[in-house]
Amino acid sequence: MSWKVANPHKHPRKIPILQNGERTWFEGDVYDGDPAAWLIEQGYIVEVKDDGEKQRAGG
Amino acid sequence: MAKSNGLGDNLFVHGIDASGDVGAVNTIAGRKAVLDVTAINASAVERIGALGDGEISWNAFWNDGAAASRAAAAGSTFYQFSSLPTTDIVVTYCRGTTLGNPAACLSAKQVNYDPTRGNDASLMATIQALASAGSPLDWCKQVTAGKVTHASATTSTGYVDTAGTTAGGVGYLQYFSRSSGTPTFIIQHSSDTTNGTDGTWATLLTFAGTGGTTAFGERKEVTGTVNKGIRAQTTGTFSNAIFAMAFRRGTTVDDKSLA
Numbered sequence A: 001m002s003w004k005v006a007n008p009h010k011h012p013r014k015i016p017i018l019q020n021g022e023r024t025w026f027e028g029d030v031y032d033g034d035p036a037a038w039l040i041e042q043g044y045i046v047e048v049k050d051d052g053e054k055q056r057a058g059g
Numbered sequence B: 001m002a003k004s005n006g007l008g009d010n011l012f013v014h015g016i017d018a019s020g021d022v023g024a025v026n027t028i029a030g031r032k033a034v035l036d037v038t039a040i041n042a043s044a045v046e047r048i049g050a051l052g053d054g055e056i057s058w059n060a061f062w063n064d065g066a067a068a069s070r071a072a073a074a075g076s077t078f079y080q081f082s083s084l085p086t087t088d089i090v091v092t093y094c095r096g097t098t099l100g101n102p103a104a105c106l107s108a109k110q111v112n113y114d115p116t117r118g119n120d121a122s123l124m125a126t127i128q129a130l131a132s133a134g135s136p137l138d139w140c141k142q143v144t145a146g147k148v149t150h151a152s153a154t155t156s157t158g159y160v161d162t163a164g165t166t167a168g169g170v171g172y173l174q175y176f177s178r179s180s181g182t183p184t185f186i187i188q189h190s191s192d193t194t195n196g197t198d199g200t201w202a203t204l205l206t207f208a209g210t211g212g213t214t215a216f217g218e219r220k221e222v223t224g225t226v227n228k229g230i231r232a233q234t235t236g237t238f239s240n241a242i243f244a245m246a247f248r249r250g251t252t253v254d255d256k257s258l259a
Helices: A037-041 B077-082
Strands: A002-005 A018-020 A023-025 A045-048 B010-013 B022-036 B047-061 B089-094 B102-110 B114-117 B123-131 B138-142 B148-150 B169-177 B184-190 B201-210 B216-222 B229-235 B241-249
Touching (some): A037 A045, B089 B216, B169 B184, B169 B201, B184 B241
Antiparallel strands (some): B169 B241, B184 B229
């Protein structure tokens, strides 16, 4: 299962959405950190479908 | 929590650190009007809540720096206060300058600037700021330890409450200055931090104002879930941004729901 970063609060494009230590992720980035339940529930990361469907982050 | 005094407090007025020119904060008021709805069959007064209100007022020492001609000058609270801006200002009173300490914040109109020259040669001005943006006084927590400097884009250590909440919140920013560049100011939250630094953090609130040559204050609301950890972040290319942030969690009894 893979994840992409979304932007539930509609921040401007240049704003980093997630951070862990020195790592930051922007909207649309592949999220390779720990997919904690709260990140999924609050819409910060969305699952990328295995069938190749392009799921637009935050769309 | 222990009882405390007001030693080491700060007062920020729309991006001006007035702490050194303020002798007393006379009023920090969150008010709620009530409407009398006493019915003829009632045996005592019945009231319902109405409009909220807020006020912060203070006494300022005279400090005109190099600004007697009203040209802007650093360090002159006279310039800021006597200009009586018609636009809203943001006022932040910091109870001490420790991370997580209370801060009273208000988006307001400054309604007067009244200097008095006493016969003892004292020269003081009373200044009153009244709520004006449709929002009451907010008692927040300091997201930064008073006024802080970020040399470049970074994060500050945050505070960790006992649990997250689901009724949104209100953030306040006081931007003072920077040496160069354009900093952007963000509040992050985290559900899994244990110390205000570790764990994964998500951007909760981005202030609209970015740092330039003009100091400013801003109030901004956010809806929905607010996790237990709250901290300040700056982003962009800049040097030496000086700012202060505060945040209040929304509650179920707020007049305006931010759930």
